[in-house]
Amino acid sequence: MHLMQTRISGPFISFGNGWVLFVLKEVRIIKMISLQALSYSVGTGHQTSVFSDLSLSISQGEFVCIVGPSGCGKSTLFKIIAGLLEPSKGEVMLKAQASSTHTRLGNIAYMPQQDLLLPWRTVIDNCLLPWEVNQVRSKAEAITGIREMLEQFGLAGIEQAYPHELSGGMKQRVAFLRTVVTGAELLLLDEPFGALDTLTKREMHKWLIELWKGLNQTVLMITHDLEEALLLSDRIYLMSSHSATTPLQEFKVDLPRPRHHTMNYQPRFLELREDLEQKIHDTHSF
Amino acid sequence: MIRTLFKRWRRDYALSSLILLFLLVGWEMVVRMEWIPSFILPPPTSIGKALIDDRKLLWGQHLPATLLEVLAGFSLSVVLGSLLGIGMHMSRRLEKAMYPFIITSQTIPLIALSPVFIFWFGYSLAGKVAVVFLTAFFPIVVGSFDGLRKGADGYSELLLTMGASRWQLLKKIQIPMALPSFFSGLKLSIVYSVIGATIGEWLGGSKGLGYFSRRMAGNLQSDDMFAAVFLLSAMGLVLFIILSLIEKILLRKRGSSRYDSYPK
Numbered sequence: 132m133h134l135m136q137t138r139i140s141g142p143f144i145s146f147g148n149g150w151v152l153f154v155l156k157e158v159r160i161i162k163m164i165s166l167q168a169l170s171y172s173v174g175t176g177h178q179t180s181v182f183s184d185l186s187l188s189i190s191q192g193e194f195v196c197i198v199g200p201s202g203c204g205k206s207t208l209f210k211i212i213a214g215l216l217e218p219s220k221g222e223v224m225l226k227a228q229a230s231s232t233h234t235r236l237g238n239i240a241y242m243p244q245q246d247l248l249l250p251w252r253t254v255i256d257n258c259l260l261p262w263e264v265n266q267v268r269s270k271a272e273a274i275t276g277i278r279e280m281l282e283q284f285g286l287a288g289i290e291q292a293y294p295h296e297l298s299g300g301m302k303q304r305v306a307f308l309r310t311v312v313t314g315a316e317l318l319l320l321d322e323p324f325g326a327l328d329t330l331t332k333r334e335m336h337k338w339l340i341e342l343w344k345g346l347n348q349t350v351l352m353i354t355h356d357l358e359e360a361l362l363l364s365d366r367i368y369l370m371s372s373h374s375a376t377t378p379l380q381e382f383k384v385d386l387p388r389p390r391h392h393t394m395n396y397q398p399r400f401l402e403l404r405e406d407l408e409q410k411i412h413d414t415h416s417f
Numbered sequence: 418m419i420r421t422l423f424k425r426w427r428r429d430y431a432l433s434s435l436i437l438l439f440l441l442v443g444w445e446m447v448v449r450m451e452w453i454p455s456f457i458l459p460p461p462t463s464i465g466k467a468l469i470d471d472r473k474l475l476w477g478q479h480l481p482a483t484l485l486e487v488l489a490g491f492s493l494s495v496v497l498g499s500l501l502g503i504g505m506h507m508s509r510r511l512e513k514a515m516y517p518f519i520i521t522s523q524t525i526p527l528i529a530l531s532p533v534f535i536f537w538f539g540y541s542l543a544g545k546v547a548v549v550f551l552t553a554f555f556p557i558v559v560g561s562f563d564g565l566r567k568g569a570d571g572y573s574e575l576l577l578t579m580g581a582s583r584w585q586l587l588k589k590i591q592i593p594m595a596l597p598s599f600f601s602g603l604k605l606s607i608v609y610s611v612i613g614a615t616i617g618e619w620l621g622g623s624k625g626l627g628y629f630s631r632r633m634a635g636n637l638q639s640d641d642m643f644a645a646v647f648l649l650s651a652m653g654l655v656l657f658i659i660l661s662l663i664e665k666i667l668l669r670k671r672g673s674s675r676y677d678s679y680p681k
Contacts, residue, residue, distance in 0.1 A: 213578045237580020247575050250671040251593055263589065264579040293670060313579055 161191040162227050163317050163349040164212065164239075169221035171207055181207050185221070185378045187368055191316070194343070194350045196360035198411070199370030205353045206244075208370075209319050212351070213241040225317075237265065240315035240348075244322045246306040248294040254281070254305050255290040261313040277312055283345065284308050285338065300331040304338070311346065320352040324359065336362055337392035344389055357411075358395055361386070361403055369407075371414050380414060382407055459640035467644040474629070475641075480648055482624035486542060486614040487656070490549025491607055498554050498606075499599070502561030506591070507583070512562075523555050528616060535620045545617035545625070552613035553606040560602020564595025600664040604657055611653040626652075 165188035172180040181204040189195050199205050210216040212223060214235030223230050225238070248257045255277060262273040281287055284304050294302055303323060310318055324332045336359060343363075354360050360367050367382040384403060386394060394400050441461050447453055448460040455463065468475060501519075505512040531548050538544035565587075572590045581589070618627030630645035 210574070215574050215577060236577055239578065241575065241578035243571055243575060245571060247571055249572070249590070249593070251668075260576070260589070261579045264576065264581045264585055295671070 162224070163189050163191045163193070164351075165189070165224045165227075166212070167222040167224065169208075169211065169223065170219045171204065171211060171216070172219050182370075182378050183220075187379055187381075189317075189349060189351060191349055192347065193366065194364045195352070196364040196367045197351065197353050197370055198355070198357065198360050198367055200372060201355075203370050203372045205370055206321055209241065209321050209351075209353065213239050213319055215241075238315055239317045239319060240310045240313040241319045242306055242310040242321060242323055244325055246294070246302040248302055248306060248309075250294050253291050253293055254286070254297075257294070257305060258309050258312055260309060265314075267314070273312075277308075280308055280312060284342065298331075299327055300335055303327065303335065307339075311348065315348070317349045317351065320350060322353050322355065325355065332356070332359070333392065339363065340390050340392050357404060357407055360384075361400060361407065362390065362392065362395060367407065369411060369414060377414075380410065382410060456637045456639050459643055463640040464643045464647060467640040468647065471641060471644065475626070475644060475648060479624060479626045479629045479645065480652070483611075483614050483618065483626045483649070484652065486545040486549055486617065486625065487607075487610045487652070489542065490546040490613060491553050491610040493546065493550050494553035494557050494606060494610070495603065497550075498557030498602075499561045502558050502565065502599075503587070505558075505562050506565040507587070519555060519558055522551070527552060527613070531616055531620055535617070540621045540623075544620075545614055545622070548617035548620075549610045549613035552609040552616075556602040556605040556609065557599075558602075560599045560605075561595060564598025564602075565591050567594070567598065569594050596664075596668060600660065600668075604660050604664075607656045607660055608653050611649060611656070615649060 165186070167186055169185045170180065170183040172178065172183075185208070187195075197205055197208070207216065211218050212235070214230075214232040214237075217232055223235065225235060248254075249260070252260075255274070258277045258281075259270075259273060262268070262270070268276075278290070281290055284307070286301065286304055286308065289297065289301065294305070297305065303326075307320075307323060310320070324335050327335060340363065352360075352363070361384055364384055367384060369380040369382060371378060371380070386397075386399060386403070395404075444458070445460045445462060448455050448458055459467075501515065505515055527548070530551070534547045534551070535544045538547045569590065572594070573586050576586050576590055614625065615627035615630075618625035619631050622628050626645045626649050630642045630649070633639070633641040633645065
């Protein structure tokens with residue numbers, strides 16, 4: 132389904148800036164997801180708070196990053212959004228409608244830190260997994276769709292390979308592809324490039340920026356890499372540990388789109404980076 | 418090709434083969450020099466001779482009887498054991514209800530219980546199958562249950578976010594993940610099955626290698642007894658190897674070196 136959207140939205144973007152702006156404006160009216168005063172605590176009497184009173188909202192088509200120290204509950208937040216965990220308090224609104232974990236499971240794509248490709252399945256069989264679970268279209272259609280995407284993702288020719296035969300970067304691409312072909316409009320990416328070395332990571336950024344132009348999905352991504360966050364996202368949320376008064380701080384990235392992976396040398400980028408680091412330094416006592 | 422195979426064989430097994438050869442020669446010598454009477458320890462050559470001379474009895478009558486008991490009891494254990502393993506994995510209540518019993522059942526000295534089994538099920542096939550089942554059941558339940566329980570939470574969560582049901586989780590993630598542990602259970606269990614069948618036959622009946630070895634021991638025909646014991650262990654070994662091969666074929670797609678390093 133989203134493949135169709137991809138094909139339609141592709142030309143829009145290539146028509147030039149006027150069209151891009153028009154499309155984005157129209158799309159951004161819809162709130163993809165919003166979290167309202169979300170709290171999560173663990174323990175038998177819910178005495179240990181992981182985070183509390185956390186609110187954010189993301190519009191359709193946005194790319195938003197969450198940056199924060201280890202252990203501040205970023206991954207827990209993702210599990211709540213994905214529907215794997217029940218929040219202790221608060222509401223997760225999906226497209227402006229109240230949702231339960233039950234309605235979110237299967238409707239939000241989640242890419243965990245490890246690639247989690249099934250080692251006994253080939254690349255194409257791994258990518259068929261979302262189809263096997265929901266079976267919304269015929270198998271032939273699903274396979275054709277995946278083949279097209281493999282091409283688009285620069286993975287043509289490896290569809291019969293097993294995960295252990297692939298490099299780290301390739302595995303991550305396959306895992307990302309599997310996340311995209313779920314057809315979900317919202318993608319949650321939990322440090323997708325965290326395990327990669329710097330060079331491969333740069334390569335992946337370049338690749339993702341190129342690819343992003345053609346995809347029509349909303350992304351919420353966790354990262355530790357400030358450069359990555361600035362390069363990829365429209366907005367960044369700084370998440371602080373549970374003792375802080377404001378659990379989330381918003382940071383707008385006003386770099387123009389379409390972006391390019393060498394933008395990190397531009398003065399505006401460096402300025403933003405300095406701001407961001409300052410902000411992080413102010414909120415955290417190291 | 419044959420040369421490299423031979424080289425590999427020499428590297429892996431040369432030392433143990435050499436030791437075996439020394440042992441056999443030493444054994445033969447000890448008996449030939451009449452240090453030990455041959456009815457107490459028959460020399461390897463006469464065991465070999467017994468294997469050939471009594472082939473009709475050993476290979477044609479008693480081996481198939483024991484094999485049948487082993488296979489019947491083992492198959493029953495595999496079916497019921499893996500069903501119980503899966504059931505305990507799917508239902509916490511069943512796990513709580515059954516696990517203590519399964520553990521306790523293993524602390525019962527089997528030999529002490531076997532006469533009761535023979536008493537219940539008779540001297541026929543059923544009695545022996547029951548004893549085999551008792552020995553073989555536990556490793557299969559534990560192998561499948563532990564394998565399923567360990568089955569990688571990360572993968573299960575991923576499938577849940579795709580909207581998978583519990584059965585889809587079981588089919589697509591947990592059972593494939595449990596296979597290595599399941600096969601460990603199977604391999605233990607097949608060896609136990611042979612032991613179980615032997616015990617069953619010792620207690621009574623008129624067929625099988627266990628029965629035969631006991632009768633021959635009573636007659637002081639120790640070469641025949643040893644021949645039967647040899648066949649029993651060979652049977653266990655062959656069945657074990659067959660299972661290992663099946664395991665290898667089933668799991669060969671998963672880059673074996675990375676096998677134990679799945680993220681949990």
